[in-house]
Amino acid sequence: MEEKTKTVPFYKLFSFSDSTDVLLMIVGSIGAIGNGVGFPLMTLLFGDLIDSIGQNQSNKDIVEIVSKVCLKFVYLGLGTLGAAFLQVACWMITGERQAARIRSLYLKTILRQDIGFFDVETSTGEVVGRMSGDTVLILEAMGEKVGKFIQLIATFVGGFVLAFVKGWLLTLVMLVSIPLLAIAGAAMPIIVTRASSREQAAYAKASTVVEQTLGSIRTVASFTGEKQAMKSYREFINLAYRASVKQGFSMGLGLGVVFFVFFCSYALAIWFGGEMILKKGYTGGEVVNVMVTVVASSMSLGQTTPCLTAFAAGKAAAYKMFETIERKPSIDAFDLNGKVLEDIRGEIELRDVCFSYPARPMEEVFGGFSLLIPSGATAALVGESGSGKSSVISLIERFYDPSSGSVLIDGVNLKEFQLKWIRGKIGLVSQEPVLFSSSIMENIGYGKENATVEEIQAAAKLANAANFIDKLPRGLETLVGEHGTQLSGGQKQRIAIARAILKDPRILLLDEATSALDAESERVVQEALDRVMMSRTTVIVAHRLSTVRNADMIAVIHRGKIVEEGSHSELLKDHEGAYAQLIRLQKIKKEPKRLESSNELRDRSINRGSSRNIRTRVHDDDSVSVLGLLGRQENTEISREQSRNVSITRIAALNKPETTILILGTLLGAVNGTIFPIFGILFAKVIEAFFKPPHDMKRDSRFWSMIFVLLGVASLIVYPMHTYLFAVAGGRLIQRIRVMCFEKVVHMEVGWFDDPENSSGTIGSRLSADAALIKTLVGDSLSLSVKNAAAAVSGLIIAFTASWKLAVIILVMIPLIGINGYLQIKFIKGFTADAKAKYEEASQVANDAVGSIRTVASFCAEEKVMEMYKKRCEDTIKSGIKQGLISGVGFGISFFVLYSVYASCFYVGARLVKAGRTNFNDVFQVFLALTMTAIGISQASSFAPDSSKAKGAAASIFGIIDGKSMIDSRDESGLVLENVKGDIELCHISFTYQTRPDVQIFRDLCFAIRAGQTVALVGESGSGKSTVISLLQRFYDPDSGHITLDRVELKKLQLKWVRQQMGLVGQEPVLFNDTIRSNIAYGKGGDEASEAEIIAAAELANAHGFISSIQQGYDTVVGERGIQLSGGQKQRVAIARAIVKEPKILLLDEATSALDAESERVVQDALDRVMVNRTTVVVAHRLSTIKNADVIAVVKNGVIVEKGTHETLINIEGGVYASLVQLHISASS
Secondary structure: OOOOOOOOOHHHHHHHOOHHHHHHHHHHHHHHHHHHHHHHHHHHHHHHHHHHHHHOOOOOOHHHHHHHHHHHHHHHHHHHHHHHHHHHHHHHHHHHHHHHHHHHHHHHHHHHOOHHHHHHOOOHHHHHHHHHHHHHHHHHHHOHHHHHHHHHHHHHHHHHHHHHHHHHHHHHHHHOHHHHHHHHHHHHHHHHHHHHHHHHHHHHHHHHHHHHHHHOHHHHHHOOOHHHHHHHHHHHHHHHHHHHHHHHHHHHHHHHHHHHHHHHHHHHHHHHHHHHHHHOOOOHHHHHHHHHHHHHHHHHHHOOHHHHHHHHHHHHHHHHHHHHHHOOOOOOOOOOOOEOOOOOOOOEEEEEEEEOOOOOOOOOOEEEEEEEEOOOOEEEEEOOOOOOHHHHHHHHOOOOOOOEEEEEEOOEEHHHEOHHHHHHOEEEEOOOOOOOOOEHHHHHHOOOOOOOHHHHHHHHHHOOOHHHHHHOOOHHHOEOOHHHOOOOHHHHHHHHHHHHHHHOOOEEEEEOOOOOOOHHHHHHHHHHHHHHHOOOEEEEEOOOHHHOOOOOEEEEEEOOEEEEEEOHHHHHHOOOOHHHHHHHHHHHHOOOOHHHHHHHHHHOHHHOOOHHHHHHHHHOOHHHHHHHHHHHHHHHHHHHHHHHOOOHHHHHHHOHHHHHHHHHHHHHHHHHHHHHHHHHHHHHHHHHHHOOOHHHHHHHHHHHHHHHHHHHHHHHHHHHHHHHHHHHHHHHHHHHHHHHHHHHHHOOOHHHHHOHHHOHHHHHHHHHHHHHHHHHHHHHHHHHHHHHHHHHHHHHHHHHHHOHHHHHHHHHHHHHHHHHHHHHHHHHHOOOOOHHHHOHHHHHHHHHHHHOHHHHHHOOOHHHHHHHHHHHHHHHHHHHHHHHHHHHHHHHHHHHHHHHHHHHHHHHHHHHHHOOOOOHHHHHHHHHHHHHHHHHHHHHHHOOOOHHHHHHHHHHHHHHHHOOOOOOOOOOOOEOOOOOOOOEEEEEEEEEOOOOOOOEEEEEEEEEEOOOOEEEEEOOOOOOHHHHHHHHOOOOOOOEEEEEEOOEEHHHEOHHHHHHHEEEEOOOOOOOOOEHHHHHHHHHOOOOOOHHHHHHHHHHOOOHHHHHHOOOHHHOEOOHHHOOOOHHHHHHHHHHHHHHOOOOEEEEEOOOOOOOHHHHHHHHHHHHHHOOOOEEEEEOOOHHHOOOOOEEEEEEOOEEEEEEOHHHHHOOOOOHHHHHHHHHHHHHO
């Protein structure tokens, strides 16, 4: 088992309470005790009532006597009203207050942690999840649940005290049944959770199949593995189905046992109670009193389980949060010790700095790095990505401390300054400026504590931002949206610059400040920066060399070392120098099409593998993409709305094969529903028997106790049968739906999965959760309504046959009792509204702040964030308090109403008896039949599933089932060629990805590949090399133009057959969590490959050697995504998998790029063997791998700009290929 979850002791949860909270908690506890004792007192009065009616049946003053007892009921109701109100309101309010306090303390400590903490120990998602999720758990453990627990314990203790006082002997005998009741009550949740966790475990395996298949859908499609995926999914779904049936049965069995014990303990009490009345002179009322009290009190002990689980969850959640709250950061922004000088000149020196990021302690970024930047100078750092340019900036900001060496400002070690003060002297403008979701004014205001509006306007002017701000309808008050999404890149950047200017820093750090902009905005921002850089020490990090020309000194950094430094003109003198190479490469790239070039400048191959690459490309066209997204959302919203109203008949139709099971289940459900009303009659009969003459009484009490046992046996049989039948029907429905959906999804075209709404995670959760919810729509709601209808009908029949007048009067009040029962159950589950939703706004602030912790730290804005957070929290705390008061009142009134209804019923009954319209037995029969019915119904209904959620789920499921695949691999139509030569031609192809329709990948691309040739595609990243491979396998169809194989258009060929002719080896090969043998056999549809074929393929792929040397050989399980094998080994297994197909065409997408030199050699060997006599298409970054290709094609801007052999291309003066090669040589040297 996993290590025991760490928890904090329960009292520690309240360590953040103040005096008000303590007072609230004390008052709340007193209320809870009062409320808890109310129930035993009620049974006491009930006993009195029975006695007063039973002993005075012939008495003329019966109305007087009864009404006295009835008044006591009303008083009890008033008392409980007050107690219940205090209990719920006080506990809910104090819980809210303390949770809010913990939440803001947590945020505060998170904000003061050093940046390293965020790299290593936590992520934004985790922090926000903790703030919204864990505090809700803590709130549950601290709030009303504590009151509930105290109340239940009070009921338990009070009930037994009362029972012993009233009749100790009977109570002792009944004590026998307590452990049984408690065990039955406690065992049921355990049985249910065990069964459901089994079901979850079984389904989890099916989920992995979904996750693996959809996560690597390209591999599955390429190797036509859809059938196999379906097969294994079906197997696992079957297991889950069996487990769910077991769960249904065990749940029914649990319920059956509980009721069996419940009825048997009544039977025991009736028989023994009869003896007591005869021998010990008990009264009938006392016996009933003891009976009801003991059973109810012991049940209340069983009801504490939800409270206990909430406490456990809260204690565990608090552990991590409190641990964080107590953590002391190594670089503490709230620490006010340290030097504070008049001012600084701004001379920066890094001396022998050794540094590695806390997240990757093994990779050294700097080993003895030194750099001196004189005061007032502008220094530029250039180099390829990952060389450590940005790390210099992080060290100057003191986001990190170097592991050895020192960072000095004006000759003073950075560690000696007061952190807040020194950060106040440094202004940072980074590559992706982070704005907070508030107004532009507030965003600029971050730069300086309580800045005036004039200062803010002046800063905006300096930053060239004033003109666009004035044009906005609300000017400075405009809200920027989350992360500044309402503004374009250039606008955001200028606001960030204004924010830095407002600080009036001595040192300005610009980290790629203009890289994400298009030409026009870049010019404007650059101007703004030039104005600001006057007379300040400035450090610039840049990829684009045009931005660094005017710097006083330029340092070229390579792998954490400075290789060259000097001014632009000095560095250009050395023609072979690194700087000159960089410049030359950028010059070639300058194309008339400016937008393209701004893209490329960032996607330089020099910049390969850069973390920036990916991000900036998305931001490039910010405003457009956001609008695009909004447009998309609206559309999906509309289509969702339309599909919301899925007819129940359609779901029921899916359940058609189980009709007989459902009918049987329904009949049993009806029987099930009548159990409670019958219990009511029996109870009335028992009360009547207790007041008969001794001889009759002895006979009757024996008879009725036997009947009670029979009732118990009946429920022991009916409950499990009923739940079992519905579990079978529901389980089969889920199974059917999941299989249909999965089959549909697997055969969707690959482009469909590019849409984030269809990611493997989303679809996986739709298959697991939504399908399960649909079951509630058919099975559960059907069984519930049948149960309730049966209960209502039987209850009414019993009541009206006994005394219709009284029945009518009680019926009017019954809804009140029903409402009370419903509220009671609601209370057990908890009133705390979905606190997550309430805290959305506030956690948005936290989310922003934590997500951009560097910005917050560099502007010392921690306190500002806290203020904003507290401001957003005020409303939610107020609404929490309001909710506490309302819930308290509702809860209290429901008790009051209940007791008043009891009182008025008996009062009316007494009048009717006096008038001779009815007799005393019938009064009880009517009363008990109807109240039992109401209790039965309200209890059942409280477990009613949330049908609105289920409807949404049904809509989402049918959305999948009704979807049409544009390129469906199940489609058997199409030609199949006898023998394939392998001639491929791309004619006039234009293509864009559907998710990014504004980025044109190909414009009119023409290209022919002759049979048996090896063709290599090169170009920078994003130029569309890999897209060619996707198009060849028909993952996508081109927007215009066509592709032919052996002169036949691809679309006319049978899809499955086409994919079988091609073998794909990708950059990061996807292996399935299975044995090596089955991974290789996957290439041939799993079972069709013989052992000999597998070994032959492995030998060709250079893999047989290493496989044989592993212990289990071909039976080694490769782990999730092949994690147990090294990169080179995975790659060779993937090659073997592609060869088993015996493809005519081989597609290699960056097949060796992720490997180190040694593995690359081995894999390259394997590839060279395999490529013989096959048409091969190679995509590569590393030029060494493609020198020997028959044709090399250079792709750029969506067309092919150069093609030929390596020899011819390298000799083109100033050619793209030549410069790429040149760059490689200089980079690797």
